[in-house]
Amino acid sequence: MSEPEQGNGTPRSGVDDGAHRRLAPRPLARPAVDPGQAAVFGRPRGVPGAFGADRPVLGGNGAVRLAPPPPEALATAFGRPDGDAGTRLQRPPLDLHGEPEVEPVFWEGRPAGDAWRDPGASAVIGPPAVTEEAPAEAEAAARPGPRLSVPELLFGRRVKPTALGLLLVVALLVGAAGGVVGWLLGRIGNPLTDGGVTLAEVKPAKERPVGSVADIAGRVTPSVVSIEFKGANVAGVGSGVVIDGAGYVLTNDHVVAPAVQDTSAKLTVVFTDGKRAVAQVVGRDAKTDLAVVKVDVENPTVLQFGDSDELAVGDTVLAIGSPLSLSNTVTEGIVSALHRPVTAAGENGGPQVTYDAIQTDAAINPGNSGGALVDSSGALVGINSSIRTETGGSVGLGFAITGNYARKISQALIREGQVKHAEMNVNVRSASAETAEGAQVQNVPEGGAAAAAGVEEGDVIIRVGDRLVRNAAELTVAVRDREIGETVPVVLVRQGRELTVQVTLRSD
Incomplete structure (x- = not known):
């Protein structure tokens, strides 16, 4: 679309080839000067410059004092070249041959020159400065640019692979040298150490004879369990012994009594391998402090009863249980006395507890209750039940219900759920x-x-x-x-x- 023409349709001067219409400069208007203002503000007659001849000049010597000439170095660096009397302050750049570089006219071949570069160009009424980008250009602008490589990311510029590899080799050598120096300094710094020493060890395994404490503990421990009870108002840990392959566990009545009295409590049996099972109370005998619970497990390790009547004072016995919540604890002692009657108050006002006990100095503590007391063959000869102490801890006076009586009571509880004495x-x-x-x-x-x-x-x-x-x-x-x-x-x-x-x- 062509530009609108001026006034009567005739273009002014400055039109190039008719493709664009330019406005010629307006004529210079010189209004008349008021004689009164000229008399006040104009130069005096005969004064061509800014000051009259009768006025003193700067410096007082009849001439204007000029600034001293610049140093030769500054004149060479910033002055005009020799023979250049023009008024240009910027010299054109020179090419390799010392000739001035002539910048090509980028508007050459176009109908109109660049109004910003051509001082002789007149104003142009052209199209809007902002145009719609072509689809291809918009797509190219939206396309992401090239991604940085690892050398560019690390060093900010491109690095040759050989240079990078050489840098890594140098870093490794420096690190290795530092390590060797540190090792040498460490050896020199502490003469008592020897980094090359190798201590001798016994290759054959320790032989444990049959009937040793380790042998008995290894065979018996899997059949002794921990019994946990936890409810809204009660919580604790006791011990128990698996006495039948159907999952029957013998323990003390005072271990399960809190869970029975608190309906929110739950009994859980924990085996040595970490397996847990919910337990149900089969029967209780508060008078002798014995109870039987049952768990649903497959192939549990069962502890066989021994004949507690064959025990003698001085026989070796082991107490196994979970004292102070420490499961699989084994302590060793001897039979200190036989047929020691033990009496204790019943749980929560229940009947008095009285039973025939085996006294032992094997360490028994709270949590051992319901655990096993076994003889030197690993047979069950007692159920650990109580201690006598003035300090609250074990002082070598522990008591276990005799195995023969515990077998009689537990069998009756499993068969009938209750016991008559x-x-x-x-x-x-x-x-x-x-x-x-x-x-x-x-x-x-x-x-x-x-x-x-x-x-x-x-x-x-x-x-x-x-x-x-x-x-x-x-x-x-x-x-x-x-x-x-x-x-x-x-x-x-x-x-x-x-x-x-x-x-x-x-x-x-």
Whole structure:
């Protein structure tokens, strides 16, 4: 589209070939000068310059003082070349032959010159400065540029692979040299060390004879488990022994009692290999502090019962359990005493606990309860139950329920879920006098076994069958060791004389 023409359609001067219409410069307007203003502001008559001849010039010597000439070095560097009297301050660049480079006119061949470069060009009314980019140019602008290589990224410019490889080799050599120097300095700095020493070791493995503590522990430990109970208000850890392949675990009643009394609590059995299983209570016997729980597991390691009646004082025994929540703990000791009657208060107001115990100096601590006491053959001869201490820790006075009695109670719990004990139906207290030491009868309930046998209040029972009775607890364990309905001879002292009566035991 051609540019609009001026006024009457006739183009002004400055039009090139008719492709573009240019506006010629406007004529110079010179308005008339007011004579009054000229008289005030104009030069005086006969004064051609800025100052009159009658005025003193700068410097006072009749001539204008000029600045001193510049140093020759500055004149050479920044002055005009010799023979250049023009007014240009910028010299054109020179080519290799010393000739001035002539910049080509980039508008050559176009209908109109560049108004910004051509001082003789007039104003042009042209198209908008911003035009729509061609699709190809827009696509090229949107296309991402080339990505930086690793040398460019690391060094900011392109690096030859050989130079980079040489740099790596030099770095490796410097590092190796530093390491060697450090090693040498280390050897020199500490003369007591020897980096080349090799200590001798015994190649054959240690032989452990059959029946050693290590051998017994290796065979028995997998059958001893940890029993965890956790609820809203209770939490703790005890021990237990797997006594049957169907998953029956024997433990103490005081281990499972908190979980039974708190319905939110859950019993969990943890085996030595880390396997965990939820346990259910099969039966409890609060009077003897024994209980049986059952877990659903396959092929558990079962610990066999031994004959606790064959134990003798001084025999070696091992206590295995989870004292202070430390599972798979093995301690060694001896049998310190046999047939030691132990009495303890029941759980939460329950019946008094009384059982015939094996005393041992093997270390037993809280958490060992329900664990195994085994003999030198690895057979179960007791269930660890309690300790006697004044410090709260083990002082070598631990007690375990005899294995034979634990086997009898656990078998009854598995078969029937409950246990009945033999009973004389008599209330006694411990007594010690010059004439007798034993269990003194306080009262004899009517209709009981003792009343039927003729036992009277005040009698002191000193023997049940072939077992001595030295206190009330010993009478209880001596009677419970018998069967319900069994008739047993009972020796008592009445008014200083010994009497023997036949008592047919009844169920409690």
